[in-house]
Amino acid sequence: xxxxxxxxxxxxxxxxxxxxxxxxxxxxxxxxTRVAGxxxxxxxxxxxxxxxxxxxxxxxxxxxxxxxxxxxxxxxLEQARELLKRWxxxxxxxxxxxxxxxxAEQDDQGxxxxxTVMYGDTSIVQRTKEHCVVGVKGTLKRxxxxxxxxxxxxxxxxxxxxxxxxxxxxxxxxxxxxxxxCLGRRRVELFGLDRTVPRGAGEAGEGGAGEEGGRWRRQRxxxxxxxxxxxxxxxxxxGEAEDWMEA
Numbered sequence: 548x549x550x551x552x553x554x555x556x557x558x559x560x561x562x563x564x565x566x567x568x569x570x571x572x573x574x575x576x577x578x579x580t581r582v583a584g585x586x587x588x589x590x591x592x593x594x595x596x597x598x599x600x601x602x603x604x605x606x607x608x609x610x611x612x613x614x615x616x617x618x619x620x621x622x623x624l625e626q627a628r629e630l631l632k633r634w635x636x637x638x639x640x641x642x643x644x645x646x647x648x649x650x651a652e653q654d655d656q657g658x659x660x661x662x663t664v665m666y667g668d669t670s671i672v673q674r675t676k677e678h679c680v681v682g683v684k685g686t687l688k689r690x691x692x693x694x695x696x697x698x699x700x701x702x703x704x705x706x707x708x709x710x711x712x713x714x715x716x717x718x719x720x721x722x723x724x725x726x727x728x729c730l731g732r733r734r735v736e737l738f739g740l741d742r743t744v745p746r747g748a749g750e751a752g753e754g755g756a757g758e759e760g761g762r763w764r765r766q767r768x769x770x771x772x773x774x775x776x777x778x779x780x781x782x783x784x785x786g787e788a789e790d791w792m793e794a
């Protein structure tokens with residue numbers, strides 16, 4: 548299930564439920580500055596300032612025992628940790644996405660052509676990774692709360708191809724990690740896009756909580772209809788079109 552709204556004014560508590568997992572990918576300033584002012588199709592890179600992010604009521608929609616996964620690019624680690632604390636979470640892990648270029652275009656000499664823009668004066672080395680910090684709310688013990696968490700099944704490293712120039716799309720592997728790790732079924736993504744809808748998304752019951760494992764209640768700012776149609780076509784080819792729904 549997807550809901551199109553402006554998160555600066557939308558009351559998250561109106562969703563009517565508490566969530567076991569909250570996944571957040573805010574529009575950081577880094578996403579805007581790293582393209583050096585160039586136009587990126589199908590991306591709105593207008594950044595939020597840090598105070599606007601602090602005002603998100605993430606803690607109010609997180610259950611007593613819950614997790615927050617917060618993408619923070621390369622340059623916003625300290626701010627991300629401050630946000631977790633502000634929202635009532637204790638940082639427990641950092642997941643790192645290393646961007647590979649095995650499929651990148653090569654020149655006549657077999658060298659990879661530069662597909663992205665350097666980060667200007669703030670970069671000392673070429674940056675090829677992004678971070679996702681993980682926070683926990685409440686007290687959870689691996690040996691006791693086995694009904695809710697399934698620890699040590701996944702690693703803190705994701706290796707996946709870099710996306711198109713300027714894209715803010717993140718690896719789908721993180722969704723799989725979350726579903727393996729947290730057995731709670733009430734999940735929501737803030738700032739999500741249709742192109743990242745995980746399999747089974749949208750089959751939500753009244754009130755917003757998913758009825759089956761792997762169901763996500765998603766909150767997004769902007770709608771990408773064409774991308775959703777492409778995803779549905781691909782899912783249909785695999786015999787899974789019935790798992791998709793747009794609200």
